[in-house]
Structure formats: structure tokens, C-alpha cells
Amino acid sequence: MTTASIVAVGRPAIPRYQSLLRHLQGGLKGSEYTWAIAFIVPYAAVFLAFLAYPVVYGLWMGSEPSLYRELFSDPIYQSTVINTLLFLGLGVNLKMFCALLMSGFFMRRGWWVKALLMIYVLPWAVPALPTFISIHWMLNGEWGLLNNFLYNVFGIEGPSWLNSHWLALGSAIFSHVWKWMPFWTVILLAGRMSIPQELNDAAAVDGATGIRRFVHVSFPLRANLYLICTLLSTIFTLGDFNSVYFVTGGGPANSTHVLATLGIRDAFQVARPDLGVATVMTALPLLIPLVIILMRKLRTTEVQL
Numbered sequence: 001m002t003t004a005s006i007v008a009v010g011r012p013a014i015p016r017y018q019s020l021l022r023h024l025q026g027g028l029k030g031s032e033y034t035w036a037i038a039f040i041v042p043y044a045a046v047f048l049a050f051l052a053y054p055v056v057y058g059l060w061m062g063s064e065p066s067l068y069r070e071l072f073s074d075p076i077y078q079s080t081v082i083n084t085l086l087f088l089g090l091g092v093n094l095k096m097f098c099a100l101l102m103s104g105f106f107m108r109r110g111w112w113v114k115a116l117l118m119i120y121v122l123p124w125a126v127p128a129l130p131t132f133i134s135i136h137w138m139l140n141g142e143w144g145l146l147n148n149f150l151y152n153v154f155g156i157e158g159p160s161w162l163n164s165h166w167l168a169l170g171s172a173i174f175s176h177v178w179k180w181m182p183f184w185t186v187i188l189l190a191g192r193m194s195i196p197q198e199l200n201d202a203a204a205v206d207g208a209t210g211i212r213r214f215v216h217v218s219f220p221l222r223a224n225l226y227l228i229c230t231l232l233s234t235i236f237t238l239g240d241f242n243s244v245y246f247v248t249g250g251g252p253a254n255s256t257h258v259l260a261t262l263g264i265r266d267a268f269q270v271a272r273p274d275l276g277v278a279t280v281m282t283a284l285p286l287l288i289p290l291v292i293i294l295m296r297k298l299r300t301t302e303v304q305l
Contacts, residue, residue: 062277071278076254077262084238084258084283087173092233095177096184100219100226103188124182132246135175136162139247165255168248172256176243180236184229191225224297231294238283238290259283 071077106117123131138145139161147158162168219226241260244250250257250265257265259279267276 058277059281061274062281064274064278067275067278068282071275071282076257077279079255080257080259080262080279081282083169083256086169087176087240087244087258088234088237091173091176092230092237094173095181096226096230096233098177099181099184099188102181102185103192106185106189107192121182121186123179128179128242129246131179132175132242135171136247136249139171162248163252165252168252169256172244172247175247176237176240179243180233184233187229188222188226191222195221228294228297231290231297235287235290235294238287 102120106113106120141147141158141160141163144158144161146161150156150158159167161171239260240258241264244256244258245261245264248256250261254262254265259282263276263280265276266279267273270276
């Protein structure tokens with residue numbers, strides 16, 4: 001028998017629970033471990049009480065199959081699904097494409113460009129609630145600011161913006177784009193500014209200017225950032241409540257609801273919280289793949305501004 005085996009036989013065996021305890025302590029001993037527990041427990045309690053418990057309780061409330069049969073047979077829900085897809089498709093793509101173009105504009109030099117950028121970000125900087133309420137009253141068909149402007153300047157009667165399904169939905173989409181486009185413009189502008197100037201100078205020497213420089217230099221280097229921003233924007237837009245609720249209120253006749261606003265309507269106005277949870281949960285088949293794609297993209301590629 002070797003010396004190592006003799007030592008191993010003579011050494012007392014450490015119980016498995018003690019080994020696990022040492023692993024959980026992470027090398028902390030005495031008062032260090034006590035203070036670590038003291039700091040972790042409040043955060044763990046808040047997490048369990050305000051995040052884990054509501055999510056689990058909501059999943060339990062929306063687990064009844066009969067809720068989804070009732071929901072899928074509701075014409076309001078059917079139109080809401082179409083509205084949500086239009087809201088995502090138009091809102092996200094218009095917002096990101098315009099933000100990409102505006103980021104190129106704000107790359108120009110000059111004090112006036114910086115002044116315009118400061119004004120441009122104001123819609124994103126101001127609180128969302130008064131912004132969307134103001135837009136709602138501006139679009140009033142009888143005495144709203146927009147229709148009064150059309151009548152006093154051009155002598156034409158403006159339409160009833162919020163009394164038509166497509167005009168109301170378009171107004172909500174426009175409000176969402178106007179509110180959040182400055183934020184993504186600043187993100188993409190930071191990405192453009194991180195491109196080494198030597199690459200732009202080399203492209204200029206080769207004769208690539210304007211659109212050609214954007215197609216062959218700027219966008220390929222920032223395509224990964226644009227994709228990540230688009231995925232994040234889609235996830236945020238799917239849960240956007242303010243743009244629709246405070247601009248159109250879901251009207252006229254519940255025709256402009258998206259899943260986020262319809263869930264609130266079912267839970268509080270109709271007094272069916274279980275149906276409201278089921279409404280929101282129908283967004284999971286779209287939300288979960290987006291989150292998985294985003295996590296994989298962040299794990300497999302390096303995202304730089």
C-alpha cells in the first residue's frame with residue numbers, strides 16, 4: 001500500500017452536507033459569512049415577494065384551459081392579435097430604421113447639430129404619461145390642436161382621428177415611434193462614433209462616400225448592434241401599455257387594443273383577472289423565442305457600442 005493511500009485511509013471522511021455548506025459559503029468564514037447573509041436576505045425576500053410570487057400566481061391563474069377557449073372565441077381578442085402584430089411590425093421597424101438614418105445625420109459636425117440633438121431627445125426625456133395624454137387631446141376631432149391647425153391654415157376639416165380604427169391605431173403607432181425613436185438614435189449614434197476614423201478615411205480614399213460608405217463600412221460594422229437593439233425594442237414594444245391606452249384608450253369600440261391593454265381591460269374593467277392573465281400569457285409564444293434569440297446573440301457575439 002502506498003503512502004498516499006495510507007493517508008487517505010487515515011483521514012476522516014467529510015460528510016457530504018459539510019462539503020456542500022463549504023461550497024455555499026464560498027470561502028467566507030465567521031462574521032464575513034454572517035454579513036453576507038444579512039445583505040442577501042432582504043434582496044431575496046423582495047425578489048420572492050414581488051417577482052417570483054406574482055409570476056407563479058399569475059401562471060396558476062391562467063392555467064385553466066377553458067379560459068383560452070373563451071378568449072380565442074372573443075372577436076375583440078382576435079382583432080387585438082392583429083393590432084399587436086401591426087403595432088410590433090410597423091412600430092419597431094419604423095422606429096429602428098428612422099433611428100438609424102437620424103444617427104447618420106447627427107454624425108455631422110457643428111454646434112447647430114448638437115443643439116438639434118438636444119431638442120431631438122426631448123420627447124424621450126419627458127415623462128411618458130403627460131406626453132401621451134397631450135397627444136390624445138391634440139387629436140380630438142372637434143377642438144383638437146391638429147384639426148384647428150388644418151382648418152385655420154389650410155381651410156380643411158380634419159378627420160376624426162380617434163373615431164376611426166385605422167386612424168386611431170396609426171396615431172398610437174406614430175406616438176410610440178415619436179416617443180422612443182430618440183432613445184435608439186442615441187444608442188446607434190454611439191455605435192457609429194465608435195467606428196475608427198481610419199476606416200472612414202480609407203473608404204474615402206477608395207472613393208466610397210455617402211451611401212456607399214454606409215453600405216460597405218458603417219452598417220456592416222454595426223449590424224450586430226442594430227440586431228440587438230431591434231430584438232430589445234421588440235420585447236419592450238410587446239409590453240408597451242402607455243402608447244395605446246393613453247392615446248386611444250383601446251377605442252373606438254375596443255378596436256385598437258393590443259395584448260397589454262386588453263389584459264388590463266379584462267382584469268379591471270371586466271373584473272376578470274384570470275382572463276386578463278390569460279390574455280397576457282398568449283404573448284409568451286412570441287416573447288420566449290425573442291428572449292432566447294437575444295440571449296444566444298449576446299452569448300455568442302461581442303456587442304460593442
